[in-house]
Amino acid sequence: xxxxxxxxxxxxxxxxxxxxxxxxxxxxxxxxxxxxxxxxxxxxxxxxxxxxxxxxxxxxxxxxxxxxxxxxxxxxxxxxxxxxxxxxxxxxxxxxxxxx
Amino acid sequence: xxxxxxxxxxxxxxxxxxxxxxxxxxxxxxxxxxxxxxxxxxxxxxxxxxxxxxxxxxxxxxxxxxxxxxxxxxxxxxxxxxxxxxxxxxxxxxxxxxxxxxxxxxxxxxxxxxxxxxxxxxxxxxxxxxxxxxxxxxxxxxxxxxxxxxxxxxxxxxxxxxxxxxxxxxxxxxxxxxxxxxxxxxxxxxxxxxxxxxxxxxxxxx
Numbered sequence: 579x580x581x582x583x584x585x586x587x588x589x590x591x592x593x594x595x596x597x598x599x600x601x602x603x604x605x606x607x608x609x610x611x612x613x614x615x616x617x618x619x620x621x622x623x624x625x626x627x628x629x630x631x632x633x634x635x636x637x638x639x640x641x642x643x644x645x646x647x648x649x650x651x652x653x654x655x656x657x658x659x660x661x662x663x664x665x666x667x668x669x670x671x672x673x674x675x676x677x678x
Numbered sequence: 679x680x681x682x683x684x685x686x687x688x689x690x691x692x693x694x695x696x697x698x699x700x701x702x703x704x705x706x707x708x709x710x711x712x713x714x715x716x717x718x719x720x721x722x723x724x725x726x727x728x729x730x731x732x733x734x735x736x737x738x739x740x741x742x743x744x745x746x747x748x749x750x751x752x753x754x755x756x757x758x759x760x761x762x763x764x765x766x767x768x769x770x771x772x773x774x775x776x777x778x779x780x781x782x783x784x785x786x787x788x789x790x791x792x793x794x795x796x797x798x799x800x801x802x803x804x805x806x807x808x809x810x811x812x813x814x815x816x817x818x819x820x821x822x823x824x825x826x827x828x829x830x831x832x833x834x835x836x837x838x839x840x841x842x843x844x845x846x847x848x849x850x851x852x853x854x855x856x857x858x859x860x861x862x863x864x865x866x867x868x869x870x871x872x873x874x875x876x877x878x879x880x881x882x883x884x
Contacts, residue, residue, distance in 0.1 A: 599813040604774055615867055619779030622771060623864055627784075627817045648863035660867050 580640055580674060586610060586667045588640070592632035593663075596625045615660040626660065637670055645673050683737060685789040689868065690782045692739035692752065692789050699740055700726035703751055706772030737793065738768070741786045749773040752786050754794055754803075763802040764794055769814075781868030787821065788861040791853055801850045806843035808833050815844055822857035823848045 580588075593608040606612065606620035613619045615626050630647050638644045646652070652659050652669065659669035685692040695703070704725035732738050735757060741750040753768040771783055794800045806829060807814050819825070823846040832843035848857060 596813070613779070615781075616779045621779070622774055622777045623781045623784040623868070624771070624813055624817050626864065626867070627820045628813050631816050631820050648860060648867070650863075653863050653866040658867055 580637065580671075582667055582671050584640070585637065585670045585674075586663060588633055588636045589629070589663050589666055591636070592629040593620075595632055596621070596628050599628070600625075610663050613662045614666065616658065633666070633670070637674075641674055645670065683793070685739070685793060687785045687789050688865065689744065689780050689785050690749075690789075691742045691744070692786060693742055695729055695732070695738035695740050695751065695753075697726060697729055699748065699751075700729055702748055702772065703729075703740075706751070706770055709772070737790075739786075739790070741771075741782060743776065743780070743782065747773070747776055749776045749782060750786070752790055754790055757798065757800075759798075761802075762800045763804065764798070764800050765805050766790055766794070766803055767805050779868070781865045783817075784821075784861050784864040784868075788858070788865070791848075791857060791861075795850050795853050802847060803853075804845065804847040806832065806845050808835055809842040809844050810835075815846070818846050821848075821860055822852045822855075824852070 590608055590610075593606060593612060597605045597608065600606070606625070614621055614629065615623075621629065634645060634647055647659065647666075647670075655669070657665055659666050682694050684694065700722050704722040707725070729738075737754040737757075739752050740748050741752060742748050750771040750773070751768055752770075753766065755765050755767055757764040766787075769783075769787075771777055777783065791803070794803050804826070805818075807818065809815075809828070825844060826847045827845040829843040829845060831840040833841045835841050
């Protein structure tokens with residue numbers, strides 16, 4: 579079972595991967611408080627997809643089961659999982675806590 | 679067929695590329711960010727001539743936010759109604775800062791796919807991406823495209839080197855089963871995560 583710290587580490591690595599693809603003046607500040615998508619967000623939709631793909635892949639590998647971050651349930655949450663790193667971390671932790 | 683079509687979305691509109699867009703598209707195409715794209719007109723005069731020479735069989739669009747700001751470009755070209763296929767391309771977000779937090783790119787792609795598959799009745803779209811353009815390849819694959827091959831040293835890119843191209847394709851049933859739900863999910867994410875900014879944009883267009 580991944581801890582929240584480990585999940586957050588995966589998200590932060592995904593953000594670092596995005597930065598490797600961006601120009602120096604477009605790089606995003608990477609941290610636990612980074613806003614992902616929405617008002618004052620760091621990412622455009624291309625970069626958000628990059629984060630989603632990397633996080634889904636790494637979390638699924640580490641947890642030994644497939645997770646999806648863009649299914650109907652994620653999109654219907656009152657607080658979007660993509661509002662910031664904290665929200666995405668909490669959402670993934672909740673997904674992994676569910677019994678399969 | 680006409681290329682003079684405006685496609686309206688929730689966050690962005692796609693309106694026809696015009697002669698007056700030469701300066702801004704020239705600036706976008708020659709920015710550092712575009713170094714992974716194939717080479718294009720270096721001078722704005724050449725860009726204007728290129729725009730003027732676009733055939734009516736192509737759809738060349740400017741992405742505009744709902745407040746009218748141009749933020750990028752996107753095309754549907756090589757439309758073949760016999761074989762029912764076409765090539766999306768010339769996709770570029772020129773103003774990255776303006777689209778942060780907004781599902782502009784994904785909605786633009788959704789509007790283009792709707793044009794290709796739903797309005798034109800195509801069965802297949804395909805395209806090539808420079809092999810080093812990892813973010814775009816990842817994006818297209820997430821949105822349903824499948825890798826179909828590799829063209830060696832296919833592009834002369836902005837830094838003067840030749841690069842392989844990755845060939846990607848999407849069939850109509852894959853569009854409906856994979857691409858459309860994922861694009862809709864990303865748009866929903868943008869809607870739910872950005873109520874303030876989105877409402878502001880809507881208010882500016884009312």
